[in-house]
Amino acid sequence: MKATRREFVQWAVASGISLGVSRIGVAEIPGFLSHETLPGRGTKTPKTGRVDGVAKATGAKLYASDFRASDLPGWPPETSHALLVRTPNATHIYLGLDLERLSKIARPSVLVTSEDMKRVNIRVPEFYAGDLFCPAGTTPVYLGQPVAMLIFEKFDVFDQARLALRDGNFLKFGKETGPLTLPNYGAFRFTRVAGATPSDPDVYSPVQAGWISPGFLESSGRPIWKPLPVAKGSEYVKGATYGEEIRAKLASKDPDVLMLDRKFETQSVDPMFLEPEAGLAWYDPASKKLETVLGVQSPFEATESLAHLLGEAIPTLKPKIIDAQFAYVGGGFGGRDHTPFTLYVGLAGMFFPGHPVRLAHDRFQQFQGGVKRHAFKMRTQMSVDRATGKITAFAADHVLDGGGLMNYSPSVATVGGTGALGIYDVPRVDVTTVAEHTRGVTAGSMRGYGTLQTMTALESLVDEICTLLPMDQVEFRRRNALRLGGKIMTGHAYSVSVRTSEILDKLEVHPIWANRAEEKARAKPGFLIGTGVAIAAKDYGTGADCSLGRVEIDADGRISIHSDAVEMGNGIGTALANRVSYHVGGIADEVTVAQVDAFDVLELVKTGDPFTMSQDAQDAGAKNTRWVPEISSATSASIGAHVGTHAAAQAARIIFRFGLWPAALVLWGIAPSDPRAKQSEEAYWQGDTLVMTGLDPLPLKNIAAKAHRLNLVTGATAHAFSRWSWSQASFLISGETWSTDIDALAVRYGGSKFTRLDRSSVTFPPTDFNRIGVAFASLCGTGVRVEIEKATGKLQIVKAYSVLECGKALVPEVVVGQSQGGFAMGVGYALFENLPPFEDGPGNGQWNLGQYLIARGSDLPLHDLEIEILPPVSSNEPPKGMAEVVMIPVVPALLSAIYDAIGHRFQSLPVTQQMIKDAIA
Amino acid sequence: MTTVNMMINGQAYGPMDVRDDLTMNDFLRECLGMTGTKFGCGAGQCLSCSVIVDNPDGTSHTNPTCIVSAANFNGKKIRTIEGHAKNGELTILQKSFIEHFSFQCGYCTPGFLNEGQVLLERLEKKPLVREDLESAIGEALDGHLCRCTGYVKYHEAVKAAILKEPKRYLKDGGR
Amino acid sequence: MKNRLWILTGIIGIVLIFILRAEAKSASAKPLLENTLASPESFASIKDPQKLSAAYFTELSKVLTNQRCVNCHPSGDTPRQGDTRRLHQPLVYRGVDGFGTNSMRCSTCHQSANFEPGRIPGHPGWHLAPSEMAWEGKTVPEICEQIKDPQRNGNRTLHDLIDHIGKDTLVGWAWQPGYGRTPAPGTQAQAGALVEAWVNSGAACPQQQSSR
Known part of the structure; x- marks a missing residue:
């Protein structure tokens, strides 16, 4: 190993x-x-x-x-x-x-x-x-x-x-x-057979039985997916036997069932x-x-x-x-x-x-040496009961081109595999996936992480099913959508809000969708109009996400924040400042990101891999108050808002509760015995002024000065760990026990140095949660209208609408900006971007922009791109990751719109102007 | 080798000897340490390396620096992103970019800012009718590539900067 | 989850298997394109003066229909580029004078000569041929008729064409196009000799059936 x-x-x-x-x-x-x-x-x-x-x-x-x-x-x-x-x-x-x-x-x-x-x-x-x-x-x-x-x-x-x-x-x-022919990077099978009713336990699922891989390969290196009659790999045999049953059912002819079996290919991109x-x-x-x-x-x-x-x-x-x-x-x-x-x-x-x-x-070198998005070859099968419009079974087979080095290939294969069912609740599912070595440039992590590919294939299939049933595309999705408590492919439910109905309602009534027939009829001579819609659910988080944050307030009320999260345009610095200001009133004028050494005072240690460690190992580790399952994680998997800001927010909350609040009480002349002294939750910030009903508003500057003079808490450094739920711990601060969603803490009193606090108790999320795969997801739906010139095949997106939910949007302008950017990247992926494999591809060192096309302004509906963010389900709903999901539905929505316009379904990407022109001819 | 002299952000540089195949981009970034002008593709495709050239006739245009030799800029007056703000005071366009959250990673921002600034200055000399504004902004910015933003907020920021002072940039004050 | 999977794949083992693929094609086996021009003398065997003249033009058309020429004699307002004749990136338009739009003048990127570090072609007069001189998508006989028509050839006499094709330095760029671009066939002088022979033999055009 x-x-x-x-x-x-x-x-x-x-x-x-x-x-x-x-x-x-x-x-x-x-x-x-x-x-x-x-x-x-x-x-x-x-x-x-x-x-x-x-x-x-x-x-x-x-x-x-x-x-x-x-x-x-x-x-x-x-x-x-x-x-x-x-x-x-x-x-x-x-x-x-x-x-x-x-x-x-x-x-x-x-x-x-x-x-x-x-x-x-x-x-x-x-x-x-x-x-x-x-x-x-x-x-x-x-x-x-x-x-x-x-x-x-x-x-x-x-x-x-x-x-x-x-x-x-x-x-x-x-x-x-x-x-060179080298072994594949990983092969996995995800099979789930639901119980007789939604309230019954699953007959079989990856969460119950663990994740399985086939143990045998053909001479070509391809995995043998069929269960072999040998003793070895019995766990695989059990799952694969259920899987093969699902396949056999899909293959059986039943006039009451519509079964579609389609292939779809996606390209490598940079x-x-x-x-x-x-x-x-x-x-x-x-x-x-x-x-x-x-x-x-x-x-x-x-x-x-x-x-x-x-x-x-x-x-x-x-x-x-x-x-x-x-x-x-x-x-x-x-x-x-x-x-x-x-x-x-x-x-x-x-x-x-x-x-x-x-x-x-x-x-040229970046094209030649930088990691790429995996090209996928997919086969997808779905059966639908014609009478009810309910999906009865789903099967898919994915082959990924992982390129020259393993990098994240196995992980992309599984995330793509487990994401292959998008928003749908389906009782019988069987998905196989294999990431292969090839001589291509190494593929790794990229926005969408395998699900962009598999959900594009899925939503295209769903679109075709709607045509064949026939059934309205929104109505079909409504009948099959996952709802709160519904189980996904791995056999568990998302632990966050699931708002499929609201997203579908929004898409349905939006003029792009509602007026599609009239608009189609109104096409100018020589042009075709088409409308498409699609929806995606994308996981965020990795199952071992860490957050490190340090917040300090000086005697003048100036705030500084340190974080290990990386600013790559995602606005993490701004999100940190906003989330911290919710607790301490002011916007930081010093935000430092991507730090690895600003948290040394916590003296953190770790002893294993958080993804594979046993419960016993975790329990043993937890006895050391400096131990955590993992110290720091990458800024990826859309965790910026949810994870990246968490520790700093908790640190700010501690500064408020044990520094600013007691200082404010002194300024107000409220004795500790006064019942109001316990009502810190009722105070709130208006700009940098602390407001409490019936009392004089206090400026942060004065409170901070007082907190420093009284030697109260003026700084806090915290670490947090999430394995689909936060670790929790208790600390003795200023003589009071404080329990919260962090597992390590240091505080600073007045102008002194930071002191590490021993936690008095700690609960880390159980290691069993590693079987879940994903527990957090956010949703995005997109509607697009396209206009296609018959003579040239030129496509123009005339109107587009994306609706998403992300819990509390910490910086709404950044969320909208990321959604617009995701839309553009989706358009590039659907219509322009393409790296051929192997000798003609980027590995030859001769690729650059110009040959490689990404979406530019004139390719987008700059004045007709509407983004709607659903308000959080409640005022305390935490932020949810959204940076990946927003680029997904635009791709199948465009394919749907192109079909609506020209009557041809494309089963590979990108769909170029020439391909559209040829299809019309 | 060619001996070059140029005026950058109002300051004289040179005489300096440069290789004939040295790009202007490397001259700025490697020789002068002025890294506000970015290197994106080296092929004149993304335009994140664009600077403003002020012509003797009073007009200005943007010019990519990655596909043009430093020798070609000999004797020219140029402006880079470092030269827009004066004494810490941001220009209207810089403020508008920030207030509109125009950029995310910000790597393409120098090119967009220079292009937007040239457009503003051109409109000031030769105002447009209001209904042509969106297409003029679209045409001006279209050569610039951005991977984060989807371009919408760049366009909004340039438009807002112009509409803030319609009399300055539009025919009949934009009516 | 992202990290844990590369642990699981240890199941498969890390064994290098070398397989000789005998059928794999050699990477350097691309045939050289024919990239020469025949001299006027080599057509001496054609006795019919009309056919002889047309043959000169057909030979010349290897130049005229070459991507080095057609890319900037496009049918629309946007040039093409490269040996694959893809649309020019960034997208640029001819503008009112053929030298680009306000925000994208040809000369901002295309300097007075090719600049190899940027692999960018250059010439002091870099611009698009006017719309009426578009050759893209046309057959050789169509181009032939067009090039003889002063309305569609830049108001040139037939005699002017000899120098335009044989000596103009912007046209001459097509034979020194820089890295990654295949030069036009033959030499500019050879092309000029063909134009001269064609003009002097009556400037006959090939019949429509000839390929472009």
Whole structure:
């Protein structure tokens, strides 16, 4: 088996590398964190807007790609530049680099190859398992695999080498071997047979029986899904037997049942975040300290991975300290969650000791080396009772192109698989999924995470069923929609609000849907009009989500917030400031995100993998008051609002309850014995003024000053962990027991230092919850109207409407913005974006924008795109993740609208203008 | 090598010797450390690297920097995102971008801001009738790619900045 | 959940299986496109003067219908680009003068010469051919008639065409298009010689059935 996170950390400790130690700043150059702390004290800001608004509108240094050595205090002034040379060939034996020819153009100062990895004993973290560089004499595992890293002391030499390598062939290849065939990354089967009535327990489900994988492979490497009559893998046999029964029923001819069996293919696409990956590393051999500047969605993981990478290296190349600093991110969309790029940045620094080295992709390299969205091949079957319009059974088979390295492939396969049933409540379900290795560029996490693909296939199938029954598309969905308490494919119910009916009602009465017949009839000569609708339910959270937050108020009432969450455009900094202000009244003027070392006072430790640990192991761990199942998690899976702000909000609540509130009581002259002293919940903030009925309003400034003078709580640092529910713990604060949804806490009294508090009791969510897969989901429905020019096949989206629910929207403007952006990304996926697999694809190093098309303004209904956010079900409904779900329904809605307009159903993506033109002809 | 001189945000740079195949983008980012101008694609496709060129005839236009040599900018006057605000005072358009939550990750913002600013200045010299406004904004911004926002709030922000002062930018004050 | 699955996949094991795929095609086996022009002399065997003249034009049409020329002689208001003739990205329009719109002038990106670091073509006069000179989607006989018509050839005499095609430097760019773009067939001088031969032989057009 593989190394777990525990081993990473143990190694980091055992090998004597300490992580995330802050640097001592030099006066004249502002420290890195002063760039990343926004808006910054004294910055003039407009009344509304994001905390990073001014920095981003003025071109401040903010992103990892903005920093050079000369921008960082204490670093040598000159920046050297590294270049990853990647292979465009994965079918021939790689012989080596023609360094002699390259050196005539541009001579590198350092050459790093596979041999160096062995020589200095570099260890690849298990998640990235595989050769960091293709060894000479072997066939590259995938297109775009690095074969060497070149480091150039001077920019001009580097730049000339970059151009030469881009345009010329400097890699030598020998004999043709064909592509390597490697085992698949994971194969899973999800089968559920419901009880006779909704109140009966399931006959079989993944939650009851555990998750199953087939134990046997064909010679081609494909899993054998049928249960084999052998003793081995009996758990699989049981589930698969139920699955095969469902398949047999689907195949049987029954005139009362409509059964549809369709294939659907989706393409590989690039996250196409605007900032190509970039990083900076400097290893100072004197102090044995490696400093890095990176921009990733998973800072804690990146730091751990660097420590693992170098943990067993030879003494001259093993740092004592790694100080990893993380910058704002120029777009992520999943593509910067667990990116191998980080490892190469670290190596670049280590292999040119004493020199700060920058590694930065250009766009060709980003296409060639960045993680992609999985291409899916799907078969989907659904049977519907013609009389009732109820879905009786569902089966699907998914094959994912995982590309060259495993990365998140198994996880994407399961999330796509368990999401394949969208919003529907179906009693008999059987889904198989396998993620395959291919020689393509590695696929990994990307917005939608497998469900975009499977729900597009699902909703297209549903649309066709509605045509064939026939039944109105909204009505059919209403009859089959999951409701609160209804079970999903894994055999449990969502633990959050499920608002399918409301979303369907909204779609039904919206003019786009209500007026579709009239609008279709009104098409201009030479044009066709079509209307489509679709709905999606997307999980958020991973089942091991962590939140770290630190909030402080100074004696002038100024608030600062520190968080481990990453700002990648999602507005996390602004959401933090808003959620904290709900408790403490003011908007922070210092918000620092993506921090890994601001929470050291909590002294957190962990001992296992939160996804696989046993209940006993968790119980044993919990005895140590510093122990948590996991310390920090990536900003991904749409957890920003729900998780990212949680710890800071809890910290702010503690500051209010044990700092500001008692200070306010003193200012009001209310004695502790007065019954009003217990009514803290009834006070509320109006701007930065605390209001309590019958008492004088108090400005935050005065309360904060008093809290400092009285040595009350003025700062709190908290950690929280969620495995589909929050861990809970009790702490003794100011002599009072405080129980809440956190598991570690430190507080600051007055102007003193933070003190860690031992928890007096703790409850972590049971490890059994790991079988659930998902327990949180949010919904989005989309209606679109398209106009298609018959002669050219040109499609214009004339009107669109998306309705979503996300609990409490912390920053409504950001939610609307993400919804508009999700719509645009959905349009690109449905109509434009396409990366061919293999040699003609991005792994050849010749792809860029221009050839790769994403949606631009003129492709979208900029003045007719309506976004509606349902209000929360109650005033205390927590925020729900929404950044992924909003890009999903637009894709099948467009396919539905295209069918409505031209009478042809497309079963693959993207649907290009030429395809529409051909279908009309 | 070419010796270049240029005026950037009102400040003179040069004479400096640059390689003939050095892009203007690398000149700004690597040689001058001015990273407000972004690098997105290196192929003139996303325009996040656009700067404003002020022509001798008083007109201005945006120019991508990733596909044009630094030598080509010799003798030119340019403005970058770092040069819009004066003494910490944001321009109307910068404020409008912030107030409308126009950007998310913000990486494409410099290009949009420069393009919007050039449009404002062009309309000031040659006002439009109100009904042509949306299409003028659409045409101006359409070359710029954004992956986060869906473009809506950029368009709203530029429009709001213009409609804030209709007499300045529109024929007959926009009536 | 995201993390735990790569643990489960350990079931499958990590064994490298190398399979030689004998049928896999060689990556470098693409045939070279014919990219030459025949000289006027090589048509000497054609005795019918009409047919001879038309043959010169048919040979010349390998240039005129080449993507290097057609991409900027488009049927609409938007040029195409690349060997695959995809729509120009970013989307640009001819504007009133053929040099782009207010916000997107050709010259903002296309400088006075090709700039290879950006793989961007250039020429001081970079612009779109006027709409009436569109060749995209037309047959060779149609282009032939069009190119003889002063209303649709930029008000040129037949004689002007010899220099336009044979010597104009913007036209000449088609033979030095830069990295990743296949040059037009032959050389500009050879193309000019064909125009000259065609004009001097009466500028006959090929019959409609000839392929474009």
